[in-house]
Amino acid sequence: MLKPDVIKELSAVVGADHVMTANEDMIIYSNDATMFNAKPEAIVQPGSRDEVVEIVKIADRHHLPVTCRGAGTCLSGGPIPLKGGIVLEMTRMNRILKVDPVNKVAVVEPGVIAFALTTAANKVGLLYPPDPSSLKESTLGGNVSECAGGPKGVKYGITRNFVLGVEAVLSDGSIVKTGNEVDGDMAGPDWTMLFTGSEGTLGVIISITLRLVPIPAVKKTMMAIYDRLEDAAKTVSVTMASGIIPTTLEIMDNLSIVSVENYLKIGLPVKAGGLLLIEVDGVESTVEEDAKRVSEICKKCGASEVKMAKTPAEAEELWLARRSINPAFGQVAPCKFAEDATVPRSLVPVLVEKVLEIQKKYDVPIFICGHAGDGNMHPTIMFDKRNKEQKERAEKALHEVHIVTLELGGTLSGEHGIGFAKAPYLRAETGLAGYKLGQEIKKAVDPTGILNPGKMFFYEGELH
Amino acid sequence: MLKPDVIKELSAVVGADHVMTANEDMIIYSNDATMFNAKPEAIVQPGSRDEVVEIVKIADRHHLPVTCRGAGTCLSGGPIPLKGGIVLEMTRMNRILKVDPVNKVAVVEPGVIAFALTTAANKVGLLYPPDPSSLKESTLGGNVSECAGGPKGVKYGITRNFVLGVEAVLSDGSIVKTGNEVDGDMAGPDWTMLFTGSEGTLGVIISITLRLVPIPAVKKTMMAIYDRLEDAAKTVSVTMASGIIPTTLEIMDNLSIVSVENYLKIGLPVKAGGLLLIEVDGVESTVEEDAKRVSEICKKCGASEVKMAKTPAEAEELWLARRSINPAFGQVAPCKFAEDATVPRSLVPVLVEKVLEIQKKYDVPIFICGHAGDGNMHPTIMFDKRNKEQKERAEKALHEVHIVTLELGGTLSGEHGIGFAKAPYLRAETGLAGYKLGQEIKKAVDPTGILNPGKMFFYEGELH
Numbered sequence: 001m002l003k004p005d006v007i008k009e010l011s012a013v014v015g016a017d018h019v020m021t022a023n024e025d026m027i028i029y030s031n032d033a034t035m036f037n038a039k040p041e042a043i044v045q046p047g048s049r050d051e052v053v054e055i056v057k058i059a060d061r062h063h064l065p066v067t068c069r070g071a072g073t074c075l076s077g078g079p080i081p082l083k084g085g086i087v088l089e090m091t092r093m094n095r096i097l098k099v100d101p102v103n104k105v106a107v108v109e110p111g112v113i114a115f116a117l118t119t120a121a122n123k124v125g126l127l128y129p130p131d132p133s134s135l136k137e138s139t140l141g142g143n144v145s146e147c148a149g150g151p152k153g154v155k156y157g158i159t160r161n162f163v164l165g166v167e168a169v170l171s172d173g174s175i176v177k178t179g180n181e182v183d184g185d186m187a188g189p190d191w192t193m194l195f196t197g198s199e200g201t202l203g204v205i206i207s208i209t210l211r212l213v214p215i216p217a218v219k220k221t222m223m224a225i226y227d228r229l230e231d232a233a234k235t236v237s238v239t240m241a242s243g244i245i246p247t248t249l250e251i252m253d254n255l256s257i258v259s260v261e262n263y264l265k266i267g268l269p270v271k272a273g274g275l276l277l278i279e280v281d282g283v284e285s286t287v288e289e290d291a292k293r294v295s296e297i298c299k300k301c302g303a304s305e306v307k308m309a310k311t312p313a314e315a316e317e318l319w320l321a322r323r324s325i326n327p328a329f330g331q332v333a334p335c336k337f338a339e340d341a342t343v344p345r346s347l348v349p350v351l352v353e354k355v356l357e358i359q360k361k362y363d364v365p366i367f368i369c370g371h372a373g374d375g376n377m378h379p380t381i382m383f384d385k386r387n388k389e390q391k392e393r394a395e396k397a398l399h400e401v402h403i404v405t406l407e408l409g410g411t412l413s414g415e416h417g418i419g420f421a422k423a424p425y426l427r428a429e430t431g432l433a434g435y436k437l438g439q440e441i442k443k444a445v446d447p448t449g450i451l452n453p454g455k456m457f458f459y460e461g462e463l464h
Numbered sequence: 465m466l467k468p469d470v471i472k473e474l475s476a477v478v479g480a481d482h483v484m485t486a487n488e489d490m491i492i493y494s495n496d497a498t499m500f501n502a503k504p505e506a507i508v509q510p511g512s513r514d515e516v517v518e519i520v521k522i523a524d525r526h527h528l529p530v531t532c533r534g535a536g537t538c539l540s541g542g543p544i545p546l547k548g549g550i551v552l553e554m555t556r557m558n559r560i561l562k563v564d565p566v567n568k569v570a571v572v573e574p575g576v577i578a579f580a581l582t583t584a585a586n587k588v589g590l591l592y593p594p595d596p597s598s599l600k601e602s603t604l605g606g607n608v609s610e611c612a613g614g615p616k617g618v619k620y621g622i623t624r625n626f627v628l629g630v631e632a633v634l635s636d637g638s639i640v641k642t643g644n645e646v647d648g649d650m651a652g653p654d655w656t657m658l659f660t661g662s663e664g665t666l667g668v669i670i671s672i673t674l675r676l677v678p679i680p681a682v683k684k685t686m687m688a689i690y691d692r693l694e695d696a697a698k699t700v701s702v703t704m705a706s707g708i709i710p711t712t713l714e715i716m717d718n719l720s721i722v723s724v725e726n727y728l729k730i731g732l733p734v735k736a737g738g739l740l741l742i743e744v745d746g747v748e749s750t751v752e753e754d755a756k757r758v759s760e761i762c763k764k765c766g767a768s769e770v771k772m773a774k775t776p777a778e779a780e781e782l783w784l785a786r787r788s789i790n791p792a793f794g795q796v797a798p799c800k801f802a803e804d805a806t807v808p809r810s811l812v813p814v815l816v817e818k819v820l821e822i823q824k825k826y827d828v829p830i831f832i833c834g835h836a837g838d839g840n841m842h843p844t845i846m847f848d849k850r851n852k853e854q855k856e857r858a859e860k861a862l863h864e865v866h867i868v869t870l871e872l873g874g875t876l877s878g879e880h881g882i883g884f885a886k887a888p889y890l891r892a893e894t895g896l897a898g899y900k901l902g903q904e905i906k907k908a909v910d911p912t913g914i915l916n917p918g919k920m921f922f923y924e925g926e927l928h
């Protein structure tokens with residue numbers, strides 16, 4: 001619990017209405033979309049960059065942890081205030097400061113909902129491609145901090161590929177501006193990537209400059225249905241080797257199909273071993289040709305059927321299945337480890353095979369779905385945490401998924417972030433020298449260590 | 465001069481043939497493509513990653529500066545050994561370790577010539593887009609360290625956008641591996657950008673993982689000729705606002721045109737105020753349509769003529785003019801400040817106007833050319849350094865070019881790097897907090913400060 005003097009100081013900056021200390025508030029702000037939680041000592045909602053600077057200075061003076069939070073949809077524990085202190089809720093800073101169609105850049109405050117930017121960009125014929133499932137809830141500050149992805153990553157890349165610059169408040173209250181509105185061209189030092197994906201451990205982001213791209217003229221959506229999941233996985237690597245780069249290449253296993261069908265009753269093929277949802281976009285002539293070629297590849301790889309959407313409404317219907325996996329999870333078990341194990345795309349079939357083995361070995365339900373086209377898979381392990389023995393089996397399965405991913409030259413996290421959910425495995429991914437480098441950089445940039453402590457390179461639990 | 469014992473230690477690692485200490489060698493390795501120079505105390509040519517590790521350890525033990533060098537084509541003083549010590553010449557490490565067409569990545573050693581990679585990638589239907597003018601001489605290690613660009617930046621981006629990961633030897637001899645072969649998808653910390661563009665001040669790059677893209681089916685090249693340079697500049701921003709993204713959008717002023725014509729005698733329009741070299745690529749139908757639309761935009765903006773290449777040979781002829789600017793410079797004066805002032809592309813017309821004013825004010829020839837499509841301009845100030853008064857005017861003009869670029873929200877360097885040529889202005893670009901951040905990161909990653917000392921954030925001269 002913070003001292004009344006500190007609360008008074010904080011209230012003087014943002015107004016008493018924007019400082020919360022009631023126990024019920026602390027409970028609400030103690031978690032994200034993972035199963036973990038830890039209570040803060042106060043929630044502060046800054047309304048401007050100057051207020052952020054003042055709050056960070058107060059925190060620094062009193063050695064109080066500062067953990068940033070957007071919408072709290074994080075899947076790795078990023079916004080959980082492990083060491084108490086202040087949760088800095090950034091959602092009041094939600095202005096789109098600029099959408100510039102000539103230079104194809106947007107400048108936003110961190111609390112802008114991703115969907116608000118895509119809407120604003122669309123109005124001037126531009127696209128902001130990263131679209132995590134949380135598109136309509138999550139903030140761009142969170143997206144940048146966790147380096148969010150989404151189904152369009154295969155063609156367009158993830159958040160990292162769209163951040164041209166940020167402004168961030170360091171723990172001494174100084175403001176660093178990185179990058180600029182020059183799209184991409186910049187030699188010399190650029191610290192943008194220090195703040196992208198570092199989950200608020202190095203600075204508090206107060207503005208973001210993002211790259212936009214022209215909206216493709218047309219798109220074509222199809223669904224390929226397979227008896228065997230392995231054949232769907234094989235289609236992914238064959239398609240990616242063909243020279244065609246689809247916008248989307250999503251995979252769903254039988255468990256995902258059946259769960260979504262139970263949930264929605266839309267006539268999905270519940271006997272199928274797997275399916276792919278594929279989209280190609282671009283100019284009309286290419287899209288038609290690409291769609292035809294992809295459809296042929298699917299059949300050659302063993303698809304029993306390829307449904308091609310003829311209208312936008314039919315495309316939307318095909319997407320509905322993919323979009324409903326998350327809500328459908330809940331039918332299988334109350335708890336989940338939602339992973340984003342990512343491997344080189346040619347190895348998607350191997351990862352799928354390994355996960356099927358793990359599923360068998362530990363007898364826990366694992367949804368196998370994800371953005372297969374860029375190797376970003378979502379093996380989602382289901383369990384009930386009240387059943388201790390089952391939870392243990394789920395944890396063992398999770399451990400093996402992490403190890404297999406790293407053995408395949410992959411990364412622990414394609415889009416959800418490290419937070420502390422994956423922090424025990426971070427050293428195994430970076431190697432000892434990389435881990436030490438991460439610690440030294442954190443110490444150099446945040447010498448007092450007040451920013452999101454206990455996460456990533458400063459996780460205090462056991463390392464694998 | 466190094467002590468004989470140290471030379472013996474270095475020779476034991478790489479063999480006596482690969483350690484040079486003769487004065488004539490020191491002179492050759494004292495400069496790059498700028499006018500600056502400083503002699504090293506030894507040149508060492510490692511043949512493997514293990515040798516790099518051993519040499520760095522020896523240097524660390526004896527507190528010897530280590531400055532990496534590729535082909536020495538740098539335009540900012542990056543490979544000049546300001547504080548003496550060892551020049552680490554990386555050209556023996558020139559193996560392409562992997563070109564993977566499915567995952568669309570290449571892994572190379574730092575001494576690979578950029579052109580060797582483009583050739584290897586082309587063989588499997590892939591493209592490595594960054595193509596600095598030094599493509600056929602410069603090494604990928606140098607390209608990554610300086611973050612090289614080139615005429616295709618407008619559509620594809622610069623080197624930064626293609627580096628998926630590196631392995632680098634830190635000053636304590638440990639090897640850090642950043643990123644991986646997963647194209648783009650990676651949340652969590654990624655220190656790749658620490659080593660990209662940091663000019664060998666943080667680590668010695670020993671391998672690079674690069675992203676490749678499919679080769680576009682067709683391209684179309686055209687040249688638009690203008691009475692007024694300002695109209696050519698205006699065409700750039702109008703084109704970029706049209707939704708079309710050309711592969712190339714190069715600008716040349718009258719001085720560039722006349723100098724190239726004197727040099728080559730190929731019938732260039734010597735009375736033109738300026739010209740644009742434009743290329744569009746992609747699939748056939750779009751390329752035809754885009755080329756037609758761009759041609760119309762050129763005419764609407766005041767082009768007196770638009771020449772469309774009908775054959776690859778004709779396209780090559782149009783490119784010849786652009787490619788010959790560098791050799792043509794020499795006719796005007798023996799010395800040059802070859803800048804890469806880069807501004808948001810909508811402000812190219814403003815930058816051109818300002819440079820024309822500066823040219824007038826200081827009465828020095830300034831070539832105005834460059835990759836206008838991404839705002840990456842090359843105002844090149846010509847002078848004779850033996851004429852002190854003229855050199856002073858050139859320096860004043862250079863100062864104003866830097867200031868104007870920063871005032872327009874641009875960056876000092878779009879592709880040549882900071883080195884020490886632009887280091888006096890770096891703080892003006894990053895701001896004080898960003899500059900201090902750069903210093904703290906350098907101290908954290910290279911605590912003994914042996915890597916390329918005196919450059920970037922540790923420039924010892926006066927700051928503007």
